Amino acid sequence: MKEYDVIIIGSGSGANLVNDALAHNKSVAIVDKGPAGGTCLNVGCIPTKMIVYPADRIMEIRDAQKFGITAEIKAIDFAAIMERMRKAVKKSHDTIQKTLDEAEDFDYYGGEAHFTNEYTLDAAGRTIKGKSIFIVSGARPFIPPLKGIEGIEYLTNESALQLSECPESMIIIGGGYIAAEFAHFFEAMGTKVTIIQMNKRLVPDEEPEISEQLKTSLSRRMTIHTNTEAIEVRQTGKVTTVVAKERDSGKQLEVIGRYVLIAAGRRSNADVLMVKNTGVKTDEKGYIIVDEFFETSKKGIWAFGDAIGKKMFRHTANTEAEIVWHNAAHGKKSRLNFLTVPHAVFSYPEIASVGLTEEQAIKLIGKHEVLVGKAMYGDVARGEAMMETEGFTKAVVHRKTGKILGYHIIGPQASILIQEVVNAMEADGNLWSVARGMHIHPALPEVVLKAFGTLHELT
Numbered sequence: 088m089k090e091y092d093v094i095i096i097g098s099g100s101g102a103n104l105v106n107d108a109l110a111h112n113k114s115v116a117i118v119d120k121g122p123a124g125g126t127c128l129n130v131g132c133i134p135t136k137m138i139v140y141p142a143d144r145i146m147e148i149r150d151a152q153k154f155g156i157t158a159e160i161k162a163i164d165f166a167a168i169m170e171r172m173r174k175a176v177k178k179s180h181d182t183i184q185k186t187l188d189e190a191e192d193f194d195y196y197g198g199e200a201h202f203t204n205e206y207t208l209d210a211a212g213r214t215i216k217g218k219s220i221f222i223v224s225g226a227r228p229f230i231p232p233l234k235g236i237e238g239i240e241y242l243t244n245e246s247a248l249q250l251s252e253c254p255e256s257m258i259i260i261g262g263g264y265i266a267a268e269f270a271h272f273f274e275a276m277g278t279k280v281t282i283i284q285m286n287k288r289l290v291p292d293e294e295p296e297i298s299e300q301l302k303t304s305l306s307r308r309m310t311i312h313t314n315t316e317a318i319e320v321r322q323t324g325k326v327t328t329v330v331a332k333e334r335d336s337g338k339q340l341e342v343i344g345r346y347v348l349i350a351a352g353r354r355s356n357a358d359v360l361m362v363k364n365t366g367v368k369t370d371e372k373g374y375i376i377v378d379e380f381f382e383t384s385k386k387g388i389w390a391f392g393d394a395i396g397k398k399m400f401r402h403t404a405n406t407e408a409e410i411v412w413h414n415a416a417h418g419k420k421s422r423l424n425f426l427t428v429p430h431a432v433f434s435y436p437e438i439a440s441v442g443l444t445e446e447q448a449i450k451l452i453g454k455h456e457v458l459v460g461k462a463m464y465g466d467v468a469r470g471e472a473m474m475e476t477e478g479f480t481k482a483v484v485h486r487k488t489g490k491i492l493g494y495h496i497i498g499p500q501a502s503i504l505i506q507e508v509v510n511a512m513e514a515d516g517n518l519w520s521v522a523r524g525m526h527i528h529p530a531l532p533e534v535v536l537k538a539f540g541t542l543h544e545l546t
Contacts, residue, residue, distance in 0.1 A: 089194075091116045094208065094217030096200065096360065098187065099125020100392050100404035101223030105193060107412045115193035116217070118200045118210045123184040126225045126393065127401035129176060130245040135268055137172040138248075139433045142275035146435050153474050165253035165276050172248070202364040206387070219387050219415055222367070222375060223404070224360055226353040226393035231260070231317070239322040242348040244269065254278050254345045258329050260317045261350035262289040267301065267434040269348060270309060275435075280309040281342050283331050285351075287314045290432060294444050294481060294495045301497065304436055304477065312340070320347060355394050372396065380419040381411045389415055398428045426492075427512045431502035436478055439505035441512060442493030445545075448483050454545050457492070458484045462537035464498050468529030475499060482518070482538040490516045494538075504535050 092113035095101045101117070102125075108115045122129045151158045187195040198211030207216045228243040230236065242250075242257075244265050253276045259266050262284025274280045282289070282305075288298035289311070302311055312331065318339075319330040329342045355374045362369065366385040368376045374396030377383055381391050389411050392404035403423075410421045429441040448457045464470030464478035478498020485492055494508040511520035518539050526533050 088207070088214040088216055089116075090114075090216045090218075091194070092218050094118060094215065094220045095223065096208075096221065097125060097223035097225060097392070097394075098123050098183065099127060099223060099225060100401065100408050101125070101221060102183075103405060103408040104221055104412050107416070109192055111416060116196060116210075116215055117187065117193060118196045118208065118215075119187075120199050121197060122180055123187055123197075124180050125223075125401075128179055128183075130248060132401055133179075134172045134176050134248050135244070135272075136433055137175060138168055139268055139272050141168050142272045143435060145275040146271075163253070163276055166251045168276075169248070169251055199359070201359065201361040202367075203361075205365050205385075207365070220365075220389070221411065221415075222357070222360065222362065222383070222388065222390040222394055223392045223408075224356040224394045226355050226396070226399065228349060229352040229354040230349055231351050233260075233317055234319040235321045239320050239327055239347060241320070241327075242346050244348075244350060247348055256344040257281070257346045257348055258283065258327065258342050258344040259348045259350055260329065261352065262286060262291070262311075262313065263350065263352065264290060264430075264432045266348075266350035267305070267432055267438075269350060270305060271433075271435045274305075274308045279344070281344060282309065282311045283315050283317050283329060283342065284311070284313045285316045285334070289313065290434075290438065293432075293438060293440060295446075296479075296481065297438055297440075297495055297497045300477060300479075301434060301436065301438065305434070310342075312342075315340075353393065353396075353399060355396055357394055370396075379422050380414045381407060382414070382419070398425055398430070400428070400430050403428050427509060429505055429509045431505070433502070436498050437501040438495075438497050439501035440493070440495045441505055441509050442491065443483055444493055444495070445481075445483050448485075448492045449545070451492075452485065456486050457545055458482075458486050458542040459545060460484070460538040460540065460542040462534050462541060464531075464534055466537050467531070467533040469531045470498075470534055472529070473499065473531075480504070480534050480538040482542065484518055484539070484542055486544065489518050491518050491521075494535075496535075500531060504532060507532065507535060 093108045093115045096118045098119040148158045196210035200208050200210040203209050256279040259282045270280050289302050314334045315331045317331045321328050327347050332339050357375050368384040375390040375394050377390050381389050383390050391407035391411050393399045413421045426442050432438040460482040462480050464475035481495045483493035491512050514520050
């Protein structure tokens, strides 16, 4: 058995810890089942955004008619779009894998691993032990226990990226971020898409108005069944049938398609690691429980990223990596303000959000302490020029202090527009941090400021 000062499980954001550990003269091991680089690089944010980008361009061409422009899409090379994505991912993956394989200042253990005892791992058949262990093992697609699921060839966000031929039709089970992005992509490519979402809303963690607007926009392009639960799947040749039930009426419906894409959520990989063998506790959903400093129930074992199930984004995990190392090396001092963690959904229209929703703010401080403001893209000159009639921004603010509690956007460039609000919330958190900055006229960021100018009490 070989012992290390530091064992890092996961080569995604976990790899961010290596240089810090080496700088502190620690012996280091990285354990990773692969693919090297983690979820984001290989099957998550990087490849999906590479394929969504051409889908956005297709939608812009479709929408050009409203500007008096007659444009035609003569052909879409689906195979080329997918191959470009896979080549870019492979290049980055191969660079990381080579670094791991050739590393001389730390040891790399590739393959499946699990805990066998306290601070002890079986890493691809070799036993190793760590004084400090960092679990950054990520998550995987959650596959619901549908009747017949074992008998069909379903897709996940991972396997869908390996397609080389554009499917004629696809049924997506789920209505969260992954479902919204893949639905947008495949429909733009020419696939007939049907979404079956158990929740009453698409992207249910967003503001209700944003969820409703996304459904309205996507419904022009595809069939969407919300508040509908998939209960059975079956496959005959290349035809897959999904049986679903409307949750209110109990009415059943059958949907037929070439593929079923399961996008019903994520689950932690903590079970595969058998973390209970080292005294690490998990919650009822299987995510690792950590304190506010990211230490688990076992002293000296830390966890962050998707494995803990909080804000499951790569930018969150990268920030958590810095905080976790500081706490492990210098004592528990640093925390992450999850309120200021932003995110974006690269659907069409695009969505971006940071902080609390209106409902969450009301529950936290009371209805009479909350101000809300809303601005349509068309309320500013640039938005009017874009003929953007549906996109909007929404601000949620503390009435007495002017502190920004949340901000929500749906529309073009949402992921860019949200950033000045994020920066303000990270600074003093006051709306005047945004208002004091001079905004270029006529430019789209004026719509961010505009929402603060319409703040009002809730009735």
